[in-house]
Amino acid sequence: MGSRPDERGALGRMLQVLECFDEDEPALTVAEMARRTGIPLSSLHRWVALLAREGLLARGPGATYAIGSRLWELGELSPLSLRLRETALPHLARLYEATGENVHLGVLDGASPETSAVLFVGRVTGLNSIPVVSRAGGRGPLHTTGVGKALLATRDEPWLRRYLRAPRELETQHSVVAEEALRADIDRARARGFATTREEMTLGNVSVAAALPRVEGLPPVAIGLVVHLDRADERRLGPLVVQTARDLHAALRDAR
Structure with a gap:
């Protein structure tokens, strides 16, 4: 990650350091951090010494550092954890028990439509579930993930116009990136109450997802299943996902 203008002073520098870690390289040496941030050694x-002293970074083997437990502790105080994920887990588990498939919980995240993505905040999986690329705390594109497409279906026209102006990556040869085709998918999701993707993020995988009605104090939320193409019975899975979304929305509303 390149350096950003240091207009936030000390906070900006600390964020530069913390944001240079990613899923592919969760542990870095100071030299590697310097290359990623552009900050002089x-x-x-x-x-790094300050962040490690405060528990925001943790020392690892081979002179490496990783994200520290203090950040995890603070993150668990987020409404996405305390309110959404904790309330959602029994509903996600029930959907998993009914299907045996990967269950995802995601929210719309981004400062603007052009930069928005789905942030995965929860997942239930099992030994027989198919491998997926998403993880709790990870981000994915809106146009090629089931939960992302369900979230797109909740957006109004001005928001969508801005989103559709930004380029969209072709994750597989089946990814829907053209505006007309993507709008058709969004319209279809609105009409039947759930969205689908077929091999758009990962070959061989199908996703079925439904968005929750808006919950005060939370970003837009969606629940989705990821199944193998051979087991993708949308007529059976769609209503199960929609009912789970309704049940979770009721639980969140009652818990206020």
Whole structure:
């Protein structure tokens, strides 16, 4: 990750360091952090020492550092954890028990439509579930994931116009990226109450997802299943996902 203008001072520097970690490289040396952030080594050593002292970074083997437990502790205080995920887990588990498939919980995340993505905040999976690329805390594109497409179906026209102006990546040869085709998928999701993707993010996988009605104090939320193409019975899975979304919405509303 390249350096950003340091207009936020110390906070900006700390975020630069913390944001240079990713799923592919969760542990980095100070030299690797310097290459990713553009911060001079002399300054970076001071920042790393400070962050490690406060528990925001943790020392690892081979002179590496990783995200510290203090960040995890603070993150668990987020409404996405305390309110949404904790309330959702029994409903996600019930959907998994009914299907035996991967169950995902995601929210719309982004400062603007052009930069928005789905943030996965919860997942239930089992030994017989198919492998998926998503993880709790990970992000995915809106146009090629089931939960992402369900979230797109909740957006109004001005928001969609801005979103559709941004380029969309072709994740597989089946990804829907053209505006007309994507709008047709969004209209179809609105009409039947759930969205689908077929091999658009991962070959061989199908996703079925439904958005919740808006919940005050939370970003837009959607629940989805990821199943193998051979087991993708949308007529059976769609109503199960829709009912789970309704049940979770009722639980969140009653818990306020």
